[in-house]
Amino acid sequence: MTVYYTRDHEWIAVDGDSATVGITDYAQSALGDVVFVEVPAAGKTLSKGDEAAVVESVKAASEVYAPVSGTVSEGNAAIEATPDLVNSDAEGEGWFFKLTLSDNDELGELMSAEQYRAYCAELE
Amino acid sequence: MSEPEQTLPLDGWHRARGGRMVSFAGYAMPVQYEGIIAEHLWTRSSAGLFDVSHMGQLIVAGDGAQKGLEALLPADLMILKEARPKYSLLLNDEGGIVDDLMITRRGEHFYLVVNGATKHGDIAHLEAGLPRGVVLDHMKEQALLALQGPKAVDALARLVPGVDQLTFMTAGAFELAGAKAWISRSGYTGEDGFEISVPAAAVEKVADLLAAQPEVKPIGLGARDSLRLEAGLPLYGHDLGHDTSPVEADLVFALSKRRRAEGGFAGWHRVARELAEGPIRRRVGLAIEGRQPVREGAMMVDAEGNEVGKVTSGGFSPSLEAPIAMAYVPLAYAVQGTQISLASRGRIFTGTVTPLPFVPHRYHRKGAPQ
Numbered sequence: 263m264t265v266y267y268t269r270d271h272e273w274i275a276v277d278g279d280s281a282t283v284g285i286t287d288y289a290q291s292a293l294g295d296v297v298f299v300e301v302p303a304a305g306k307t308l309s310k311g312d313e314a315a316v317v318e319s320v321k322a323a324s325e326v327y328a329p330v331s332g333t334v335s336e337g338n339a340a341i342e343a344t345p346d347l348v349n350s351d352a353e354g355e356g357w358f359f360k361l362t363l364s365d366n367d368e369l370g371e372l373m374s375a376e377q378y379r380a381y382c383a384e385l386e
Numbered sequence: 387m388s389e390p391e392q393t394l395p396l397d398g399w400h401r402a403r404g405g406r407m408v409s410f411a412g413y414a415m416p417v418q419y420e421g422i423i424a425e426h427l428w429t430r431s432s433a434g435l436f437d438v439s440h441m442g443q444l445i446v447a448g449d450g451a452q453k454g455l456e457a458l459l460p461a462d463l464m465i466l467k468e469a470r471p472k473y474s475l476l477l478n479d480e481g482g483i484v485d486d487l488m489i490t491r492r493g494e495h496f497y498l499v500v501n502g503a504t505k506h507g508d509i510a511h512l513e514a515g516l517p518r519g520v521v522l523d524h525m526k527e528q529a530l531l532a533l534q535g536p537k538a539v540d541a542l543a544r545l546v547p548g549v550d551q552l553t554f555m556t557a558g559a560f561e562l563a564g565a566k567a568w569i570s571r572s573g574y575t576g577e578d579g580f581e582i583s584v585p586a587a588a589v590e591k592v593a594d595l596l597a598a599q600p601e602v603k604p605i606g607l608g609a610r611d612s613l614r615l616e617a618g619l620p621l622y623g624h625d626l627g628h629d630t631s632p633v634e635a636d637l638v639f640a641l642s643k644r645r646r647a648e649g650g651f652a653g654w655h656r657v658a659r660e661l662a663e664g665p666i667r668r669r670v671g672l673a674i675e676g677r678q679p680v681r682e683g684a685m686m687v688d689a690e691g692n693e694v695g696k697v698t699s700g701g702f703s704p705s706l707e708a709p710i711a712m713a714y715v716p717l718a719y720a721v722q723g724t725q726i727s728l729a730s731r732g733r734i735f736t737g738t739v740t741p742l743p744f745v746p747h748r749y750h751r752k753g754a755p756q
Contacts, residue, residue, distance in 0.1 A: 294418060294421060294422055294608065295421050295422050295423040295424075295704075297423075297677070297679065297702040298677050298678045298679065298702070298709075300678070316678070318678060318679055318702075319422075319702075320422045320423060320426075320608060320612055320701055320702050320704065321417075321422065321608055321611075321701070323679070323681060323731070345677075
């Protein structure tokens with residue numbers, strides 16, 4: 263399994279043609295206390311860049327965009343019921359949705375863990 | 387704003403305590419320390435320390451100060467007693483709100499606390515409107531702290547003997563950490579608490595001493611906003627502005643009886659008309675269905691989809707664990723229990739008009755048990 267990252271602070275864990283998507287620890291920390299999440303339903307097809315999910319903290323609302331194209335196989339109902347899971351375990355139990363990739367080539371445009379760390383360090 | 391960001395006297399103090407600094411009213415200020423919800427709930431159950439040194443502290447003095455101020459705001463200063471802070475409004479000639487403020491008679495002068503983002507405009511407005519011979523002093527060397535919450539009195543009385551004798555909306559001169567402190571029992575959270583004006587040179591020592599009390603934690607702007615929203619208190623620049631009147635804003639309590647009858651203040655014609663005939667729209671509280679917050683700027687729409695009102699503050703209430711908002715709605719809708727449709731980010735939300743405050747005030751009023 264390989265984990266990729268985006269400039270919008272999402273992570274994508276890829277195993278074959280299936281991927282799990284969430285927001286990074288950096289993103290949850292910047293958002294603050296998450297109070298509302300809406301994840302896509304299974305079966306929804308997403309093109310790269312589509313609005314895929316909604317995440318809102320006490321202060322701010324933001325969208326999660328599909329980092330790659332594919333068909334949603336599962337949305338994480340646990341974070342809709344318990345939004346603070348996104349704060350406590352953003353890169354684990356706080357995942358947003360699972361996706362069957364339609365174009366593995368899109369992964370080439372994403373960042374590695376090392377590149378993402380350097381990217382975040384520049385933002386500080 | 388293109389002006390460079392300024393720092394407050396406690397800038398380093400906030401950073402050392404892990405405050406996440408953001409730009410607000412032209413200053414770097416802490417939006418949160420450990421997290422908005424934790425800080426919010428701590429303030430409601432214990433005591434929170436807020437740095438509000440960005441706010442403007444003004445002195446208005448000289449012959450004609452009382453009369454001059456009465457021409458600009460609707461408070462009855464003739465009956466305003468010494469050391470009794472009063473909430474009031476600077477009004478423009480059209481009856482719009484230039485700012486909301488606290489005014490206190492202190493001996494020969496009046497002490498005003500105005501909003502940080504509007505203080506320079508307020509000073510210009512006051513200087514243009516006050517008669518010759520009245521002197522306005524902006525106390526730039528004065529810091530302002532707020533200690534808010536049910537245990538604020540325990541923490542502060544340990545350091546300032548006698549401060550527990552103050553009741554809600556009374557004030558006095560005290561000494562704190564060796565510095566002169568003007569302390570009023572007031573605040574912006576709906577809780578019991580105090581606002582403490584001290585020289586900027588002493589504020590770090592004062593903040594250290596307050597934060598060392600077991601009841602006290604420093605609280606950022608994020609929780610200050612969620613606390614005041616739950617308390618139903620309007621925020622200037624969001625819920626109040628140059629084109630909202632006191633009657634629309636449901637701040638009729640700030641219009642004193644004598645001034646309402648006599649007039650003689652800026653904007654009185656509109657205020658008198660709206661008092662007699664009712665305003666076109668009014669500020670109300672809204673309980674939002676579901677869990678997703680509705681934010682400032684969301685439109686209220688009628689059955690035909692026309693925009694008929696607007697959300698001016700909205701967020702998630704940590705105490706109620708539900709989204710709440712304030713909005714201006716047409717008078718016919720400003721009735722408790724009315725359901726309202728709101729459009730925001732391509733969605734329709736449902737709000738129910740709810741009495742303010744959302745969370746009951748717990749002020750320490752005169753006559754209440756100690």
